[in-house]
Amino acid sequence: MGTVLAIANQKGGVAKTTSVASLGAALAELGHRVLVVDLDPQGSLTFSLGIDPEDLHVSVHQVLTGGLPAQEAVLATEDGVDLLPATIELARAEAELLTRTGREQVLRAVLEQLVDDGVEHDWVLLDCPPSLGVLTVAALTAADGVVIPLQCETLSHRGVSQLLDTVHDVRRFTNRGLEVWGVLPTLYDGRSTHARAVLESIPSTFELDVFEPPIPKTIRFAEAPARGRSILATARSTKGAEAYRSVAGALVERAARPR
Template identity: 45%
Template sequence: MAAKRNDVAELPGLDVPGTAEPKLGPTGRPLREFPVPAPLNGHGPARIIALCNQKGGVGKTTTTINLGASLAQYGRRVLAIDFDPQGALSAGLGINTHDLPTIYDLLLGSEKDTLSTIVETSTPGLDIIPANIDLSAAEVHLVNEVAREMILARVLRRVSDRYDVILIDCQPSLGLLTVNALTAAHGVLIPLECEFFALRGVALLIETIDKVRDRLNPAITLDGILPTMFDPRTLHSREVLERVVETFGDRVLESVIGRTVKFPDASVAGTPITTFAPEHAAAESYRRVARELVARGAVA
């Protein structure tokens, strides 16, 4: 009988007494551990990732801040681009944009030197090009420019060799600024709130990415969909996450960001949650996202 039990145990997918069941993560897939990334021998050229979703309040800025900080902790040089006129990324990293040159000045050409707009944050290895409300006028000024979709790509090309990753925090729309970000990017990360109305717009966003790939940027890829604001206590949250995985499969990251008051607390403090509450589960969740993106090859 012992020999028969051993034979059965070697067959995959059978529930045999004494064999361990794989632990499942929130996405319903086996929970894997991603290794700590190996140190880099040098820096650059950067891989540019646009964090994009036309719906507001899904965690784009929170993800840009904390993913950038996590990658910096793993030895990557990161440049964050505040590409939203609300300037939430700049505020969330404690940057006062008053009297500072911003991404708006670079887009319009009133500031030629990209390096002069880069500001160091309190997190070593994480820099930012800030933005403020002036950026809201950019689309009006750029509409008649030649190759207007390529302007951000030209701006970032000047500093790409100094960084390993450039993260672009896009505004919640699919206008000219977002098209600029998608044209400049090598990949797109879609933060997706685990809520029904957030799910509805993803197909339109992916259609926009496909159009940009066809017409402007053939190399752009979808690096992943990151579920955010997940609350395992609610059936709605669990059902939305299940539907996202059913629809998009492996394009959905295994890492999931839970809902917690620590994120707004960290934003008020003007610092990443990895610094504000480094031992909190939310901080570890973004470190896990960083490790998964490295494991997927989206980040060096």
Template identity: 40%
Template sequence: MAVKSEPGKRALRVLVIANQKGGVGKTTTAINLGTALAAVGEKVLLIDSDPQGNASTGLGIRHAQRKTTLYDVLMGETPITQAVVKTELPGLDLVPADPDLSGVELELGQQARRSFKLRDAIDPIRQSGEYTYVLIDCPPSLNLLTVNAMAAADAVLVPLQCEFFALEGLSQLMRTIELVRGSLNPNLEIQGVVLTMYDRRNSLSEQVASDVRSHFGQTVYQTVIPRNVRVSEAPSYGKPALVYDLKCAGSQAYLKLAREVVVRERDRRAQAA
């Protein structure tokens, strides 16, 4: 059963999807969680903050359609509202990326507030009330783009592959989050850790999941994202898995995750009230 939003009672929530390790399902999670949140009634803006632009490609936004990108926004050339592209999915919009974004760190140089460019850009989105969630897909590195995303975000959602070195990489990410809290964004929270690429046939997946849950407790979502061929195929067709094959195990897992995210946010607001 879909979890409905509460009209008139929702403030924008900015979630950065981050992990400095590549190949953990980060962009796949950004695309499909955004799609699933839209499917359960949320209004979502996905910001592609990776110069590879895979989130943009995975949502079917061709390079010819990316006339204005996050690069233009961060360089102060275009308001973020003018960079928004409508996707084919009701309730899900996108700020696309292209390879120009890889030059941001060099071009911003020693500019004042260079770590707050994205936060400043998002302010009009926060004030508009148009969206309930902004998801920021980060590159697989801890560079200025990731720092900007964390400085702009309310919370971090961490995709974690069920593999041997998972906890080691997660510890490094947690140290980065603490550094951002200490110097740029004291209110940054951990929204949750989602286990990805889970293979029930592999005892290592179960062992990693058990270790992560014992270490991070309730921070880890109950939903796990399984290894799934249909999810892997979907980006080559420019579609989220939920559009490519709604009934596959991966799509159903992302729908469950979206409901869990919404419930977790509802509980957070209730505790804060």
């Protein structure tokens, strides 16, 4: 099924969805076949890629809880990536999956079924909800690696340790091969002494690799979803777009390492 990456942080507002949309578009620019999966009931990734969740009759909710074949819900987007969309119905999935045997494996089974049905991708990017519930654990169980978007401010550090504890548990019980690929610094203001200090502290605080360059803070990211495209389409030559292209290149290099 290609390389599966979970983009996860239990703290909201760290540019997680922006990172999934932008990295997906950047990988598609490089010629890779990309599937992005919206696992957030708010449907922000779905909306950001030009699809109104309220107009959808089927989504990832029916795929995860109702047995709908994923290929019947996957949509093509103008950014060149395929999307398994979400609607507000997904908010019920946590409760519906909670009592199911093998709930942690449900997303992995969906992705494997896509391959069995002849729908193959080089990359699958999972936009996790801002929590450590059933959907996030299912995403980590399905993933080869996890990338942690981290806003360059002190309070953003607080939830990362809990996420790393969850990753440790997933490794023990449901996915021994899961690796933390690193931290992706986001919303970075290089003019701020505080932001620079936080960025410099990440490697020593978490003992994790840090993707470079940091993703700059810019209004262009807020403008892109209104046009239903990623920043790589709406502001192609900006520092933000170029930063995501650089990180996408780093991901490709990381995926090429022997496992």
